[in-house]
Amino acid sequence: MKSSVIVIGAGVGGLTTGALLAKEGYSVHILEKSSKLGGRTASLVYKNHILDNGFHIMPFYKKSAIFSVLKKIGIDSRLKLATVNNIAFHSDSGFHKYPKGMLDLLQLSLIPLKSRIRLLKLLLPMAFTSIEKTEEWDEKSLTDITEKLDSDTKAFFEAVCMLAFADTADHISLGEFARTIIRANPFKGGTSEFAYPDEGGYDSISQVLGDYILEQNGIIETNQSVKKVVIENSKAIGVITGNEKFYPADCVVISYPAYMALNQLFDDGVIDRKFIEKINRLDKKTAVVEVHFALNSKIDNKQVVFPVGNHYTTKGIFFISNITPTVSPHGEHLIIAGTPVNPSVADNSEKIRDIVSTMKKEISSIYPNFTSSLLWERPMAWKLVESVVKEPGMVWKSKMPHQIPDIEGLFFVGDSTISYGIGTDSAAHSSILCYPKIESFLKT
Template structure:
């Protein structure tokens, strides 16, 4: 065999799994189709700005999933603490009431709404989240008559698990997020230098004991006697004892040309609905705001931050970098007129928030994305519903990434899946050695 492990995909998940296995001494080959690494968390340099692939924060900072991967590698991520989150409403910013204490202090909520909002948060946090997986937040709040409470829940579900529509937000997934948030001292962190710090740290670790090939798209996996015995790219073929797919599961059936996989898995993988929406990154030639925290609107739910106010190194001196995200339902993304309208709306919101912002724009990048996080955490797509890390009929094939059943949403799922899969692959390879 050419390698111990082949990893397909060089996003957060593939790089983490590759790094964790290389750290254990395995010979890793990582194949990435793009010219650069990072996938949906990649970054690029642009006229002195470090531009990430949209707004990227790390939930729970040093207590979160990326930090756990780095700790296992004997490394640390240097996190910067953003300011407190703020909600923009009626022309003003208010502290976001994202805890029971803040709810009672918030000028945004009338007394009855304070009681009901606090009650829903406590109700969500109490008990086992798994019991509420298949219940939507809309069902849980069906008797709620307070529009302010419902607005707050939309915002919290929007920023916490990227599910601002209560119909499509699993109460159990939200509860799991809130419980973790309650336990963590720091709620969110921004890695110094942005996602670059994470991507480059993982790249170094993979390359200590393995190889990374970019511009290497895997086109086909071949099976023999229930194991993947060949990984083909456009220009070469490779073999390894174990193969990890760290691409979105929606695309995995294509690697097998629609054959060889259990129908149940194919259906589940293909039907998994991601989060989607518009991202807007602005390079600003002058300072527009001093705000350092996550800024949120509630109608519609959108969110953004001045990344360069958290880490001044992200923009040239005297300039600013702003990243904004407007989550939209995936079906809307097919309707370009509708998305045009929402994009105009977002631009108006920013103009209202920061009058004159559009005159300060040096460059802008708008992306209309059909996949932001790998899954929308709605009932039917929860931790217990998403594809697992193995496919029963294939011995040496493992699935990793933010579309699997690992804990959390977005990047957290990607990192958590890598922690799990690297252990499973280690056990598999050790077992193989013993058999031989």
């Protein structure tokens, strides 16, 4: 009989790990505390529109870690994807095409020709360096190389960081930025294309993975919280759920932020306190204010627009219905506008209202028909659980390891563990790196 594995958490990290193990015939049992799969990507239906919990996008399309997992287990054809490639900047001088490759930079009308050449000289060496070399830059901030650039070129970097990291350049590690450039380089097998589920709702990815696990005789329980991971003789032997039920297992995989798990799921003294304190440094919060707008007319044919310039509060406008019309009922259109904010803002309703009001005015200045087309709006402010995937000194191999020394049968996956990229792609990359370690343990 194949070994049994309990996975705590049905986000992308837990589901990709569970799917990889299920493919090899292991008995996979996933426990998820919420009522839906997808973790932070769970969507909802509001006034017949499919709303994501923020804007999510699959980077590097078929070169992404998520797509690699789907392909490895043979279900990549199940997920229908829409390509996101109609992207533009908007500045005071109008719209400017977003460059899809290095050569496109020479035609980037957003910045003067002299600045384009300087930008190309800056990015080309990054695009052709090695992943190993980029690790030497993980302690540096992206602004170390951008601070002396002109304002137009800085605006370009800010827009790229908004698309790739949902954050500002001063929060991004130079190493993580360089790895993104490498992965987008077609001469190194990469792509700058992005994708989104064609049927709407980014959690469609999680549903496809969940269906596969069930087909392989796995078990997925929602509304099932875990109270404790049971460790005996320095080995994980199972978990105790919130209703005090014990689930035995040959190994336990934790798939939610490691610093939370270490402080919540273990008896005192099981995990070395100094190790926990080291991992607690990963508890870094960033926040975003985003607003869904439903319109009764199409105000643009583009898919994504980045307003650039310090006078814009709005950092991204995402035309979801232009990516895939299935997210909205016939005759209506859905967009999201967003901006990174200080985490304290996410708890201040008055500041959120002010930001939303400002974003509406800015969108109206770009699209005069916006106000007359507006049917309803749904603001939200949310905190990212952690931002270690991008901050200098807290990326790639500086994150939580997949295993804790001296404890057998316990593994950690997700974007707070060793991996590169951000969000769901980082979570899937973590699974790709951790899965061989789990299988090696189970075989012994």
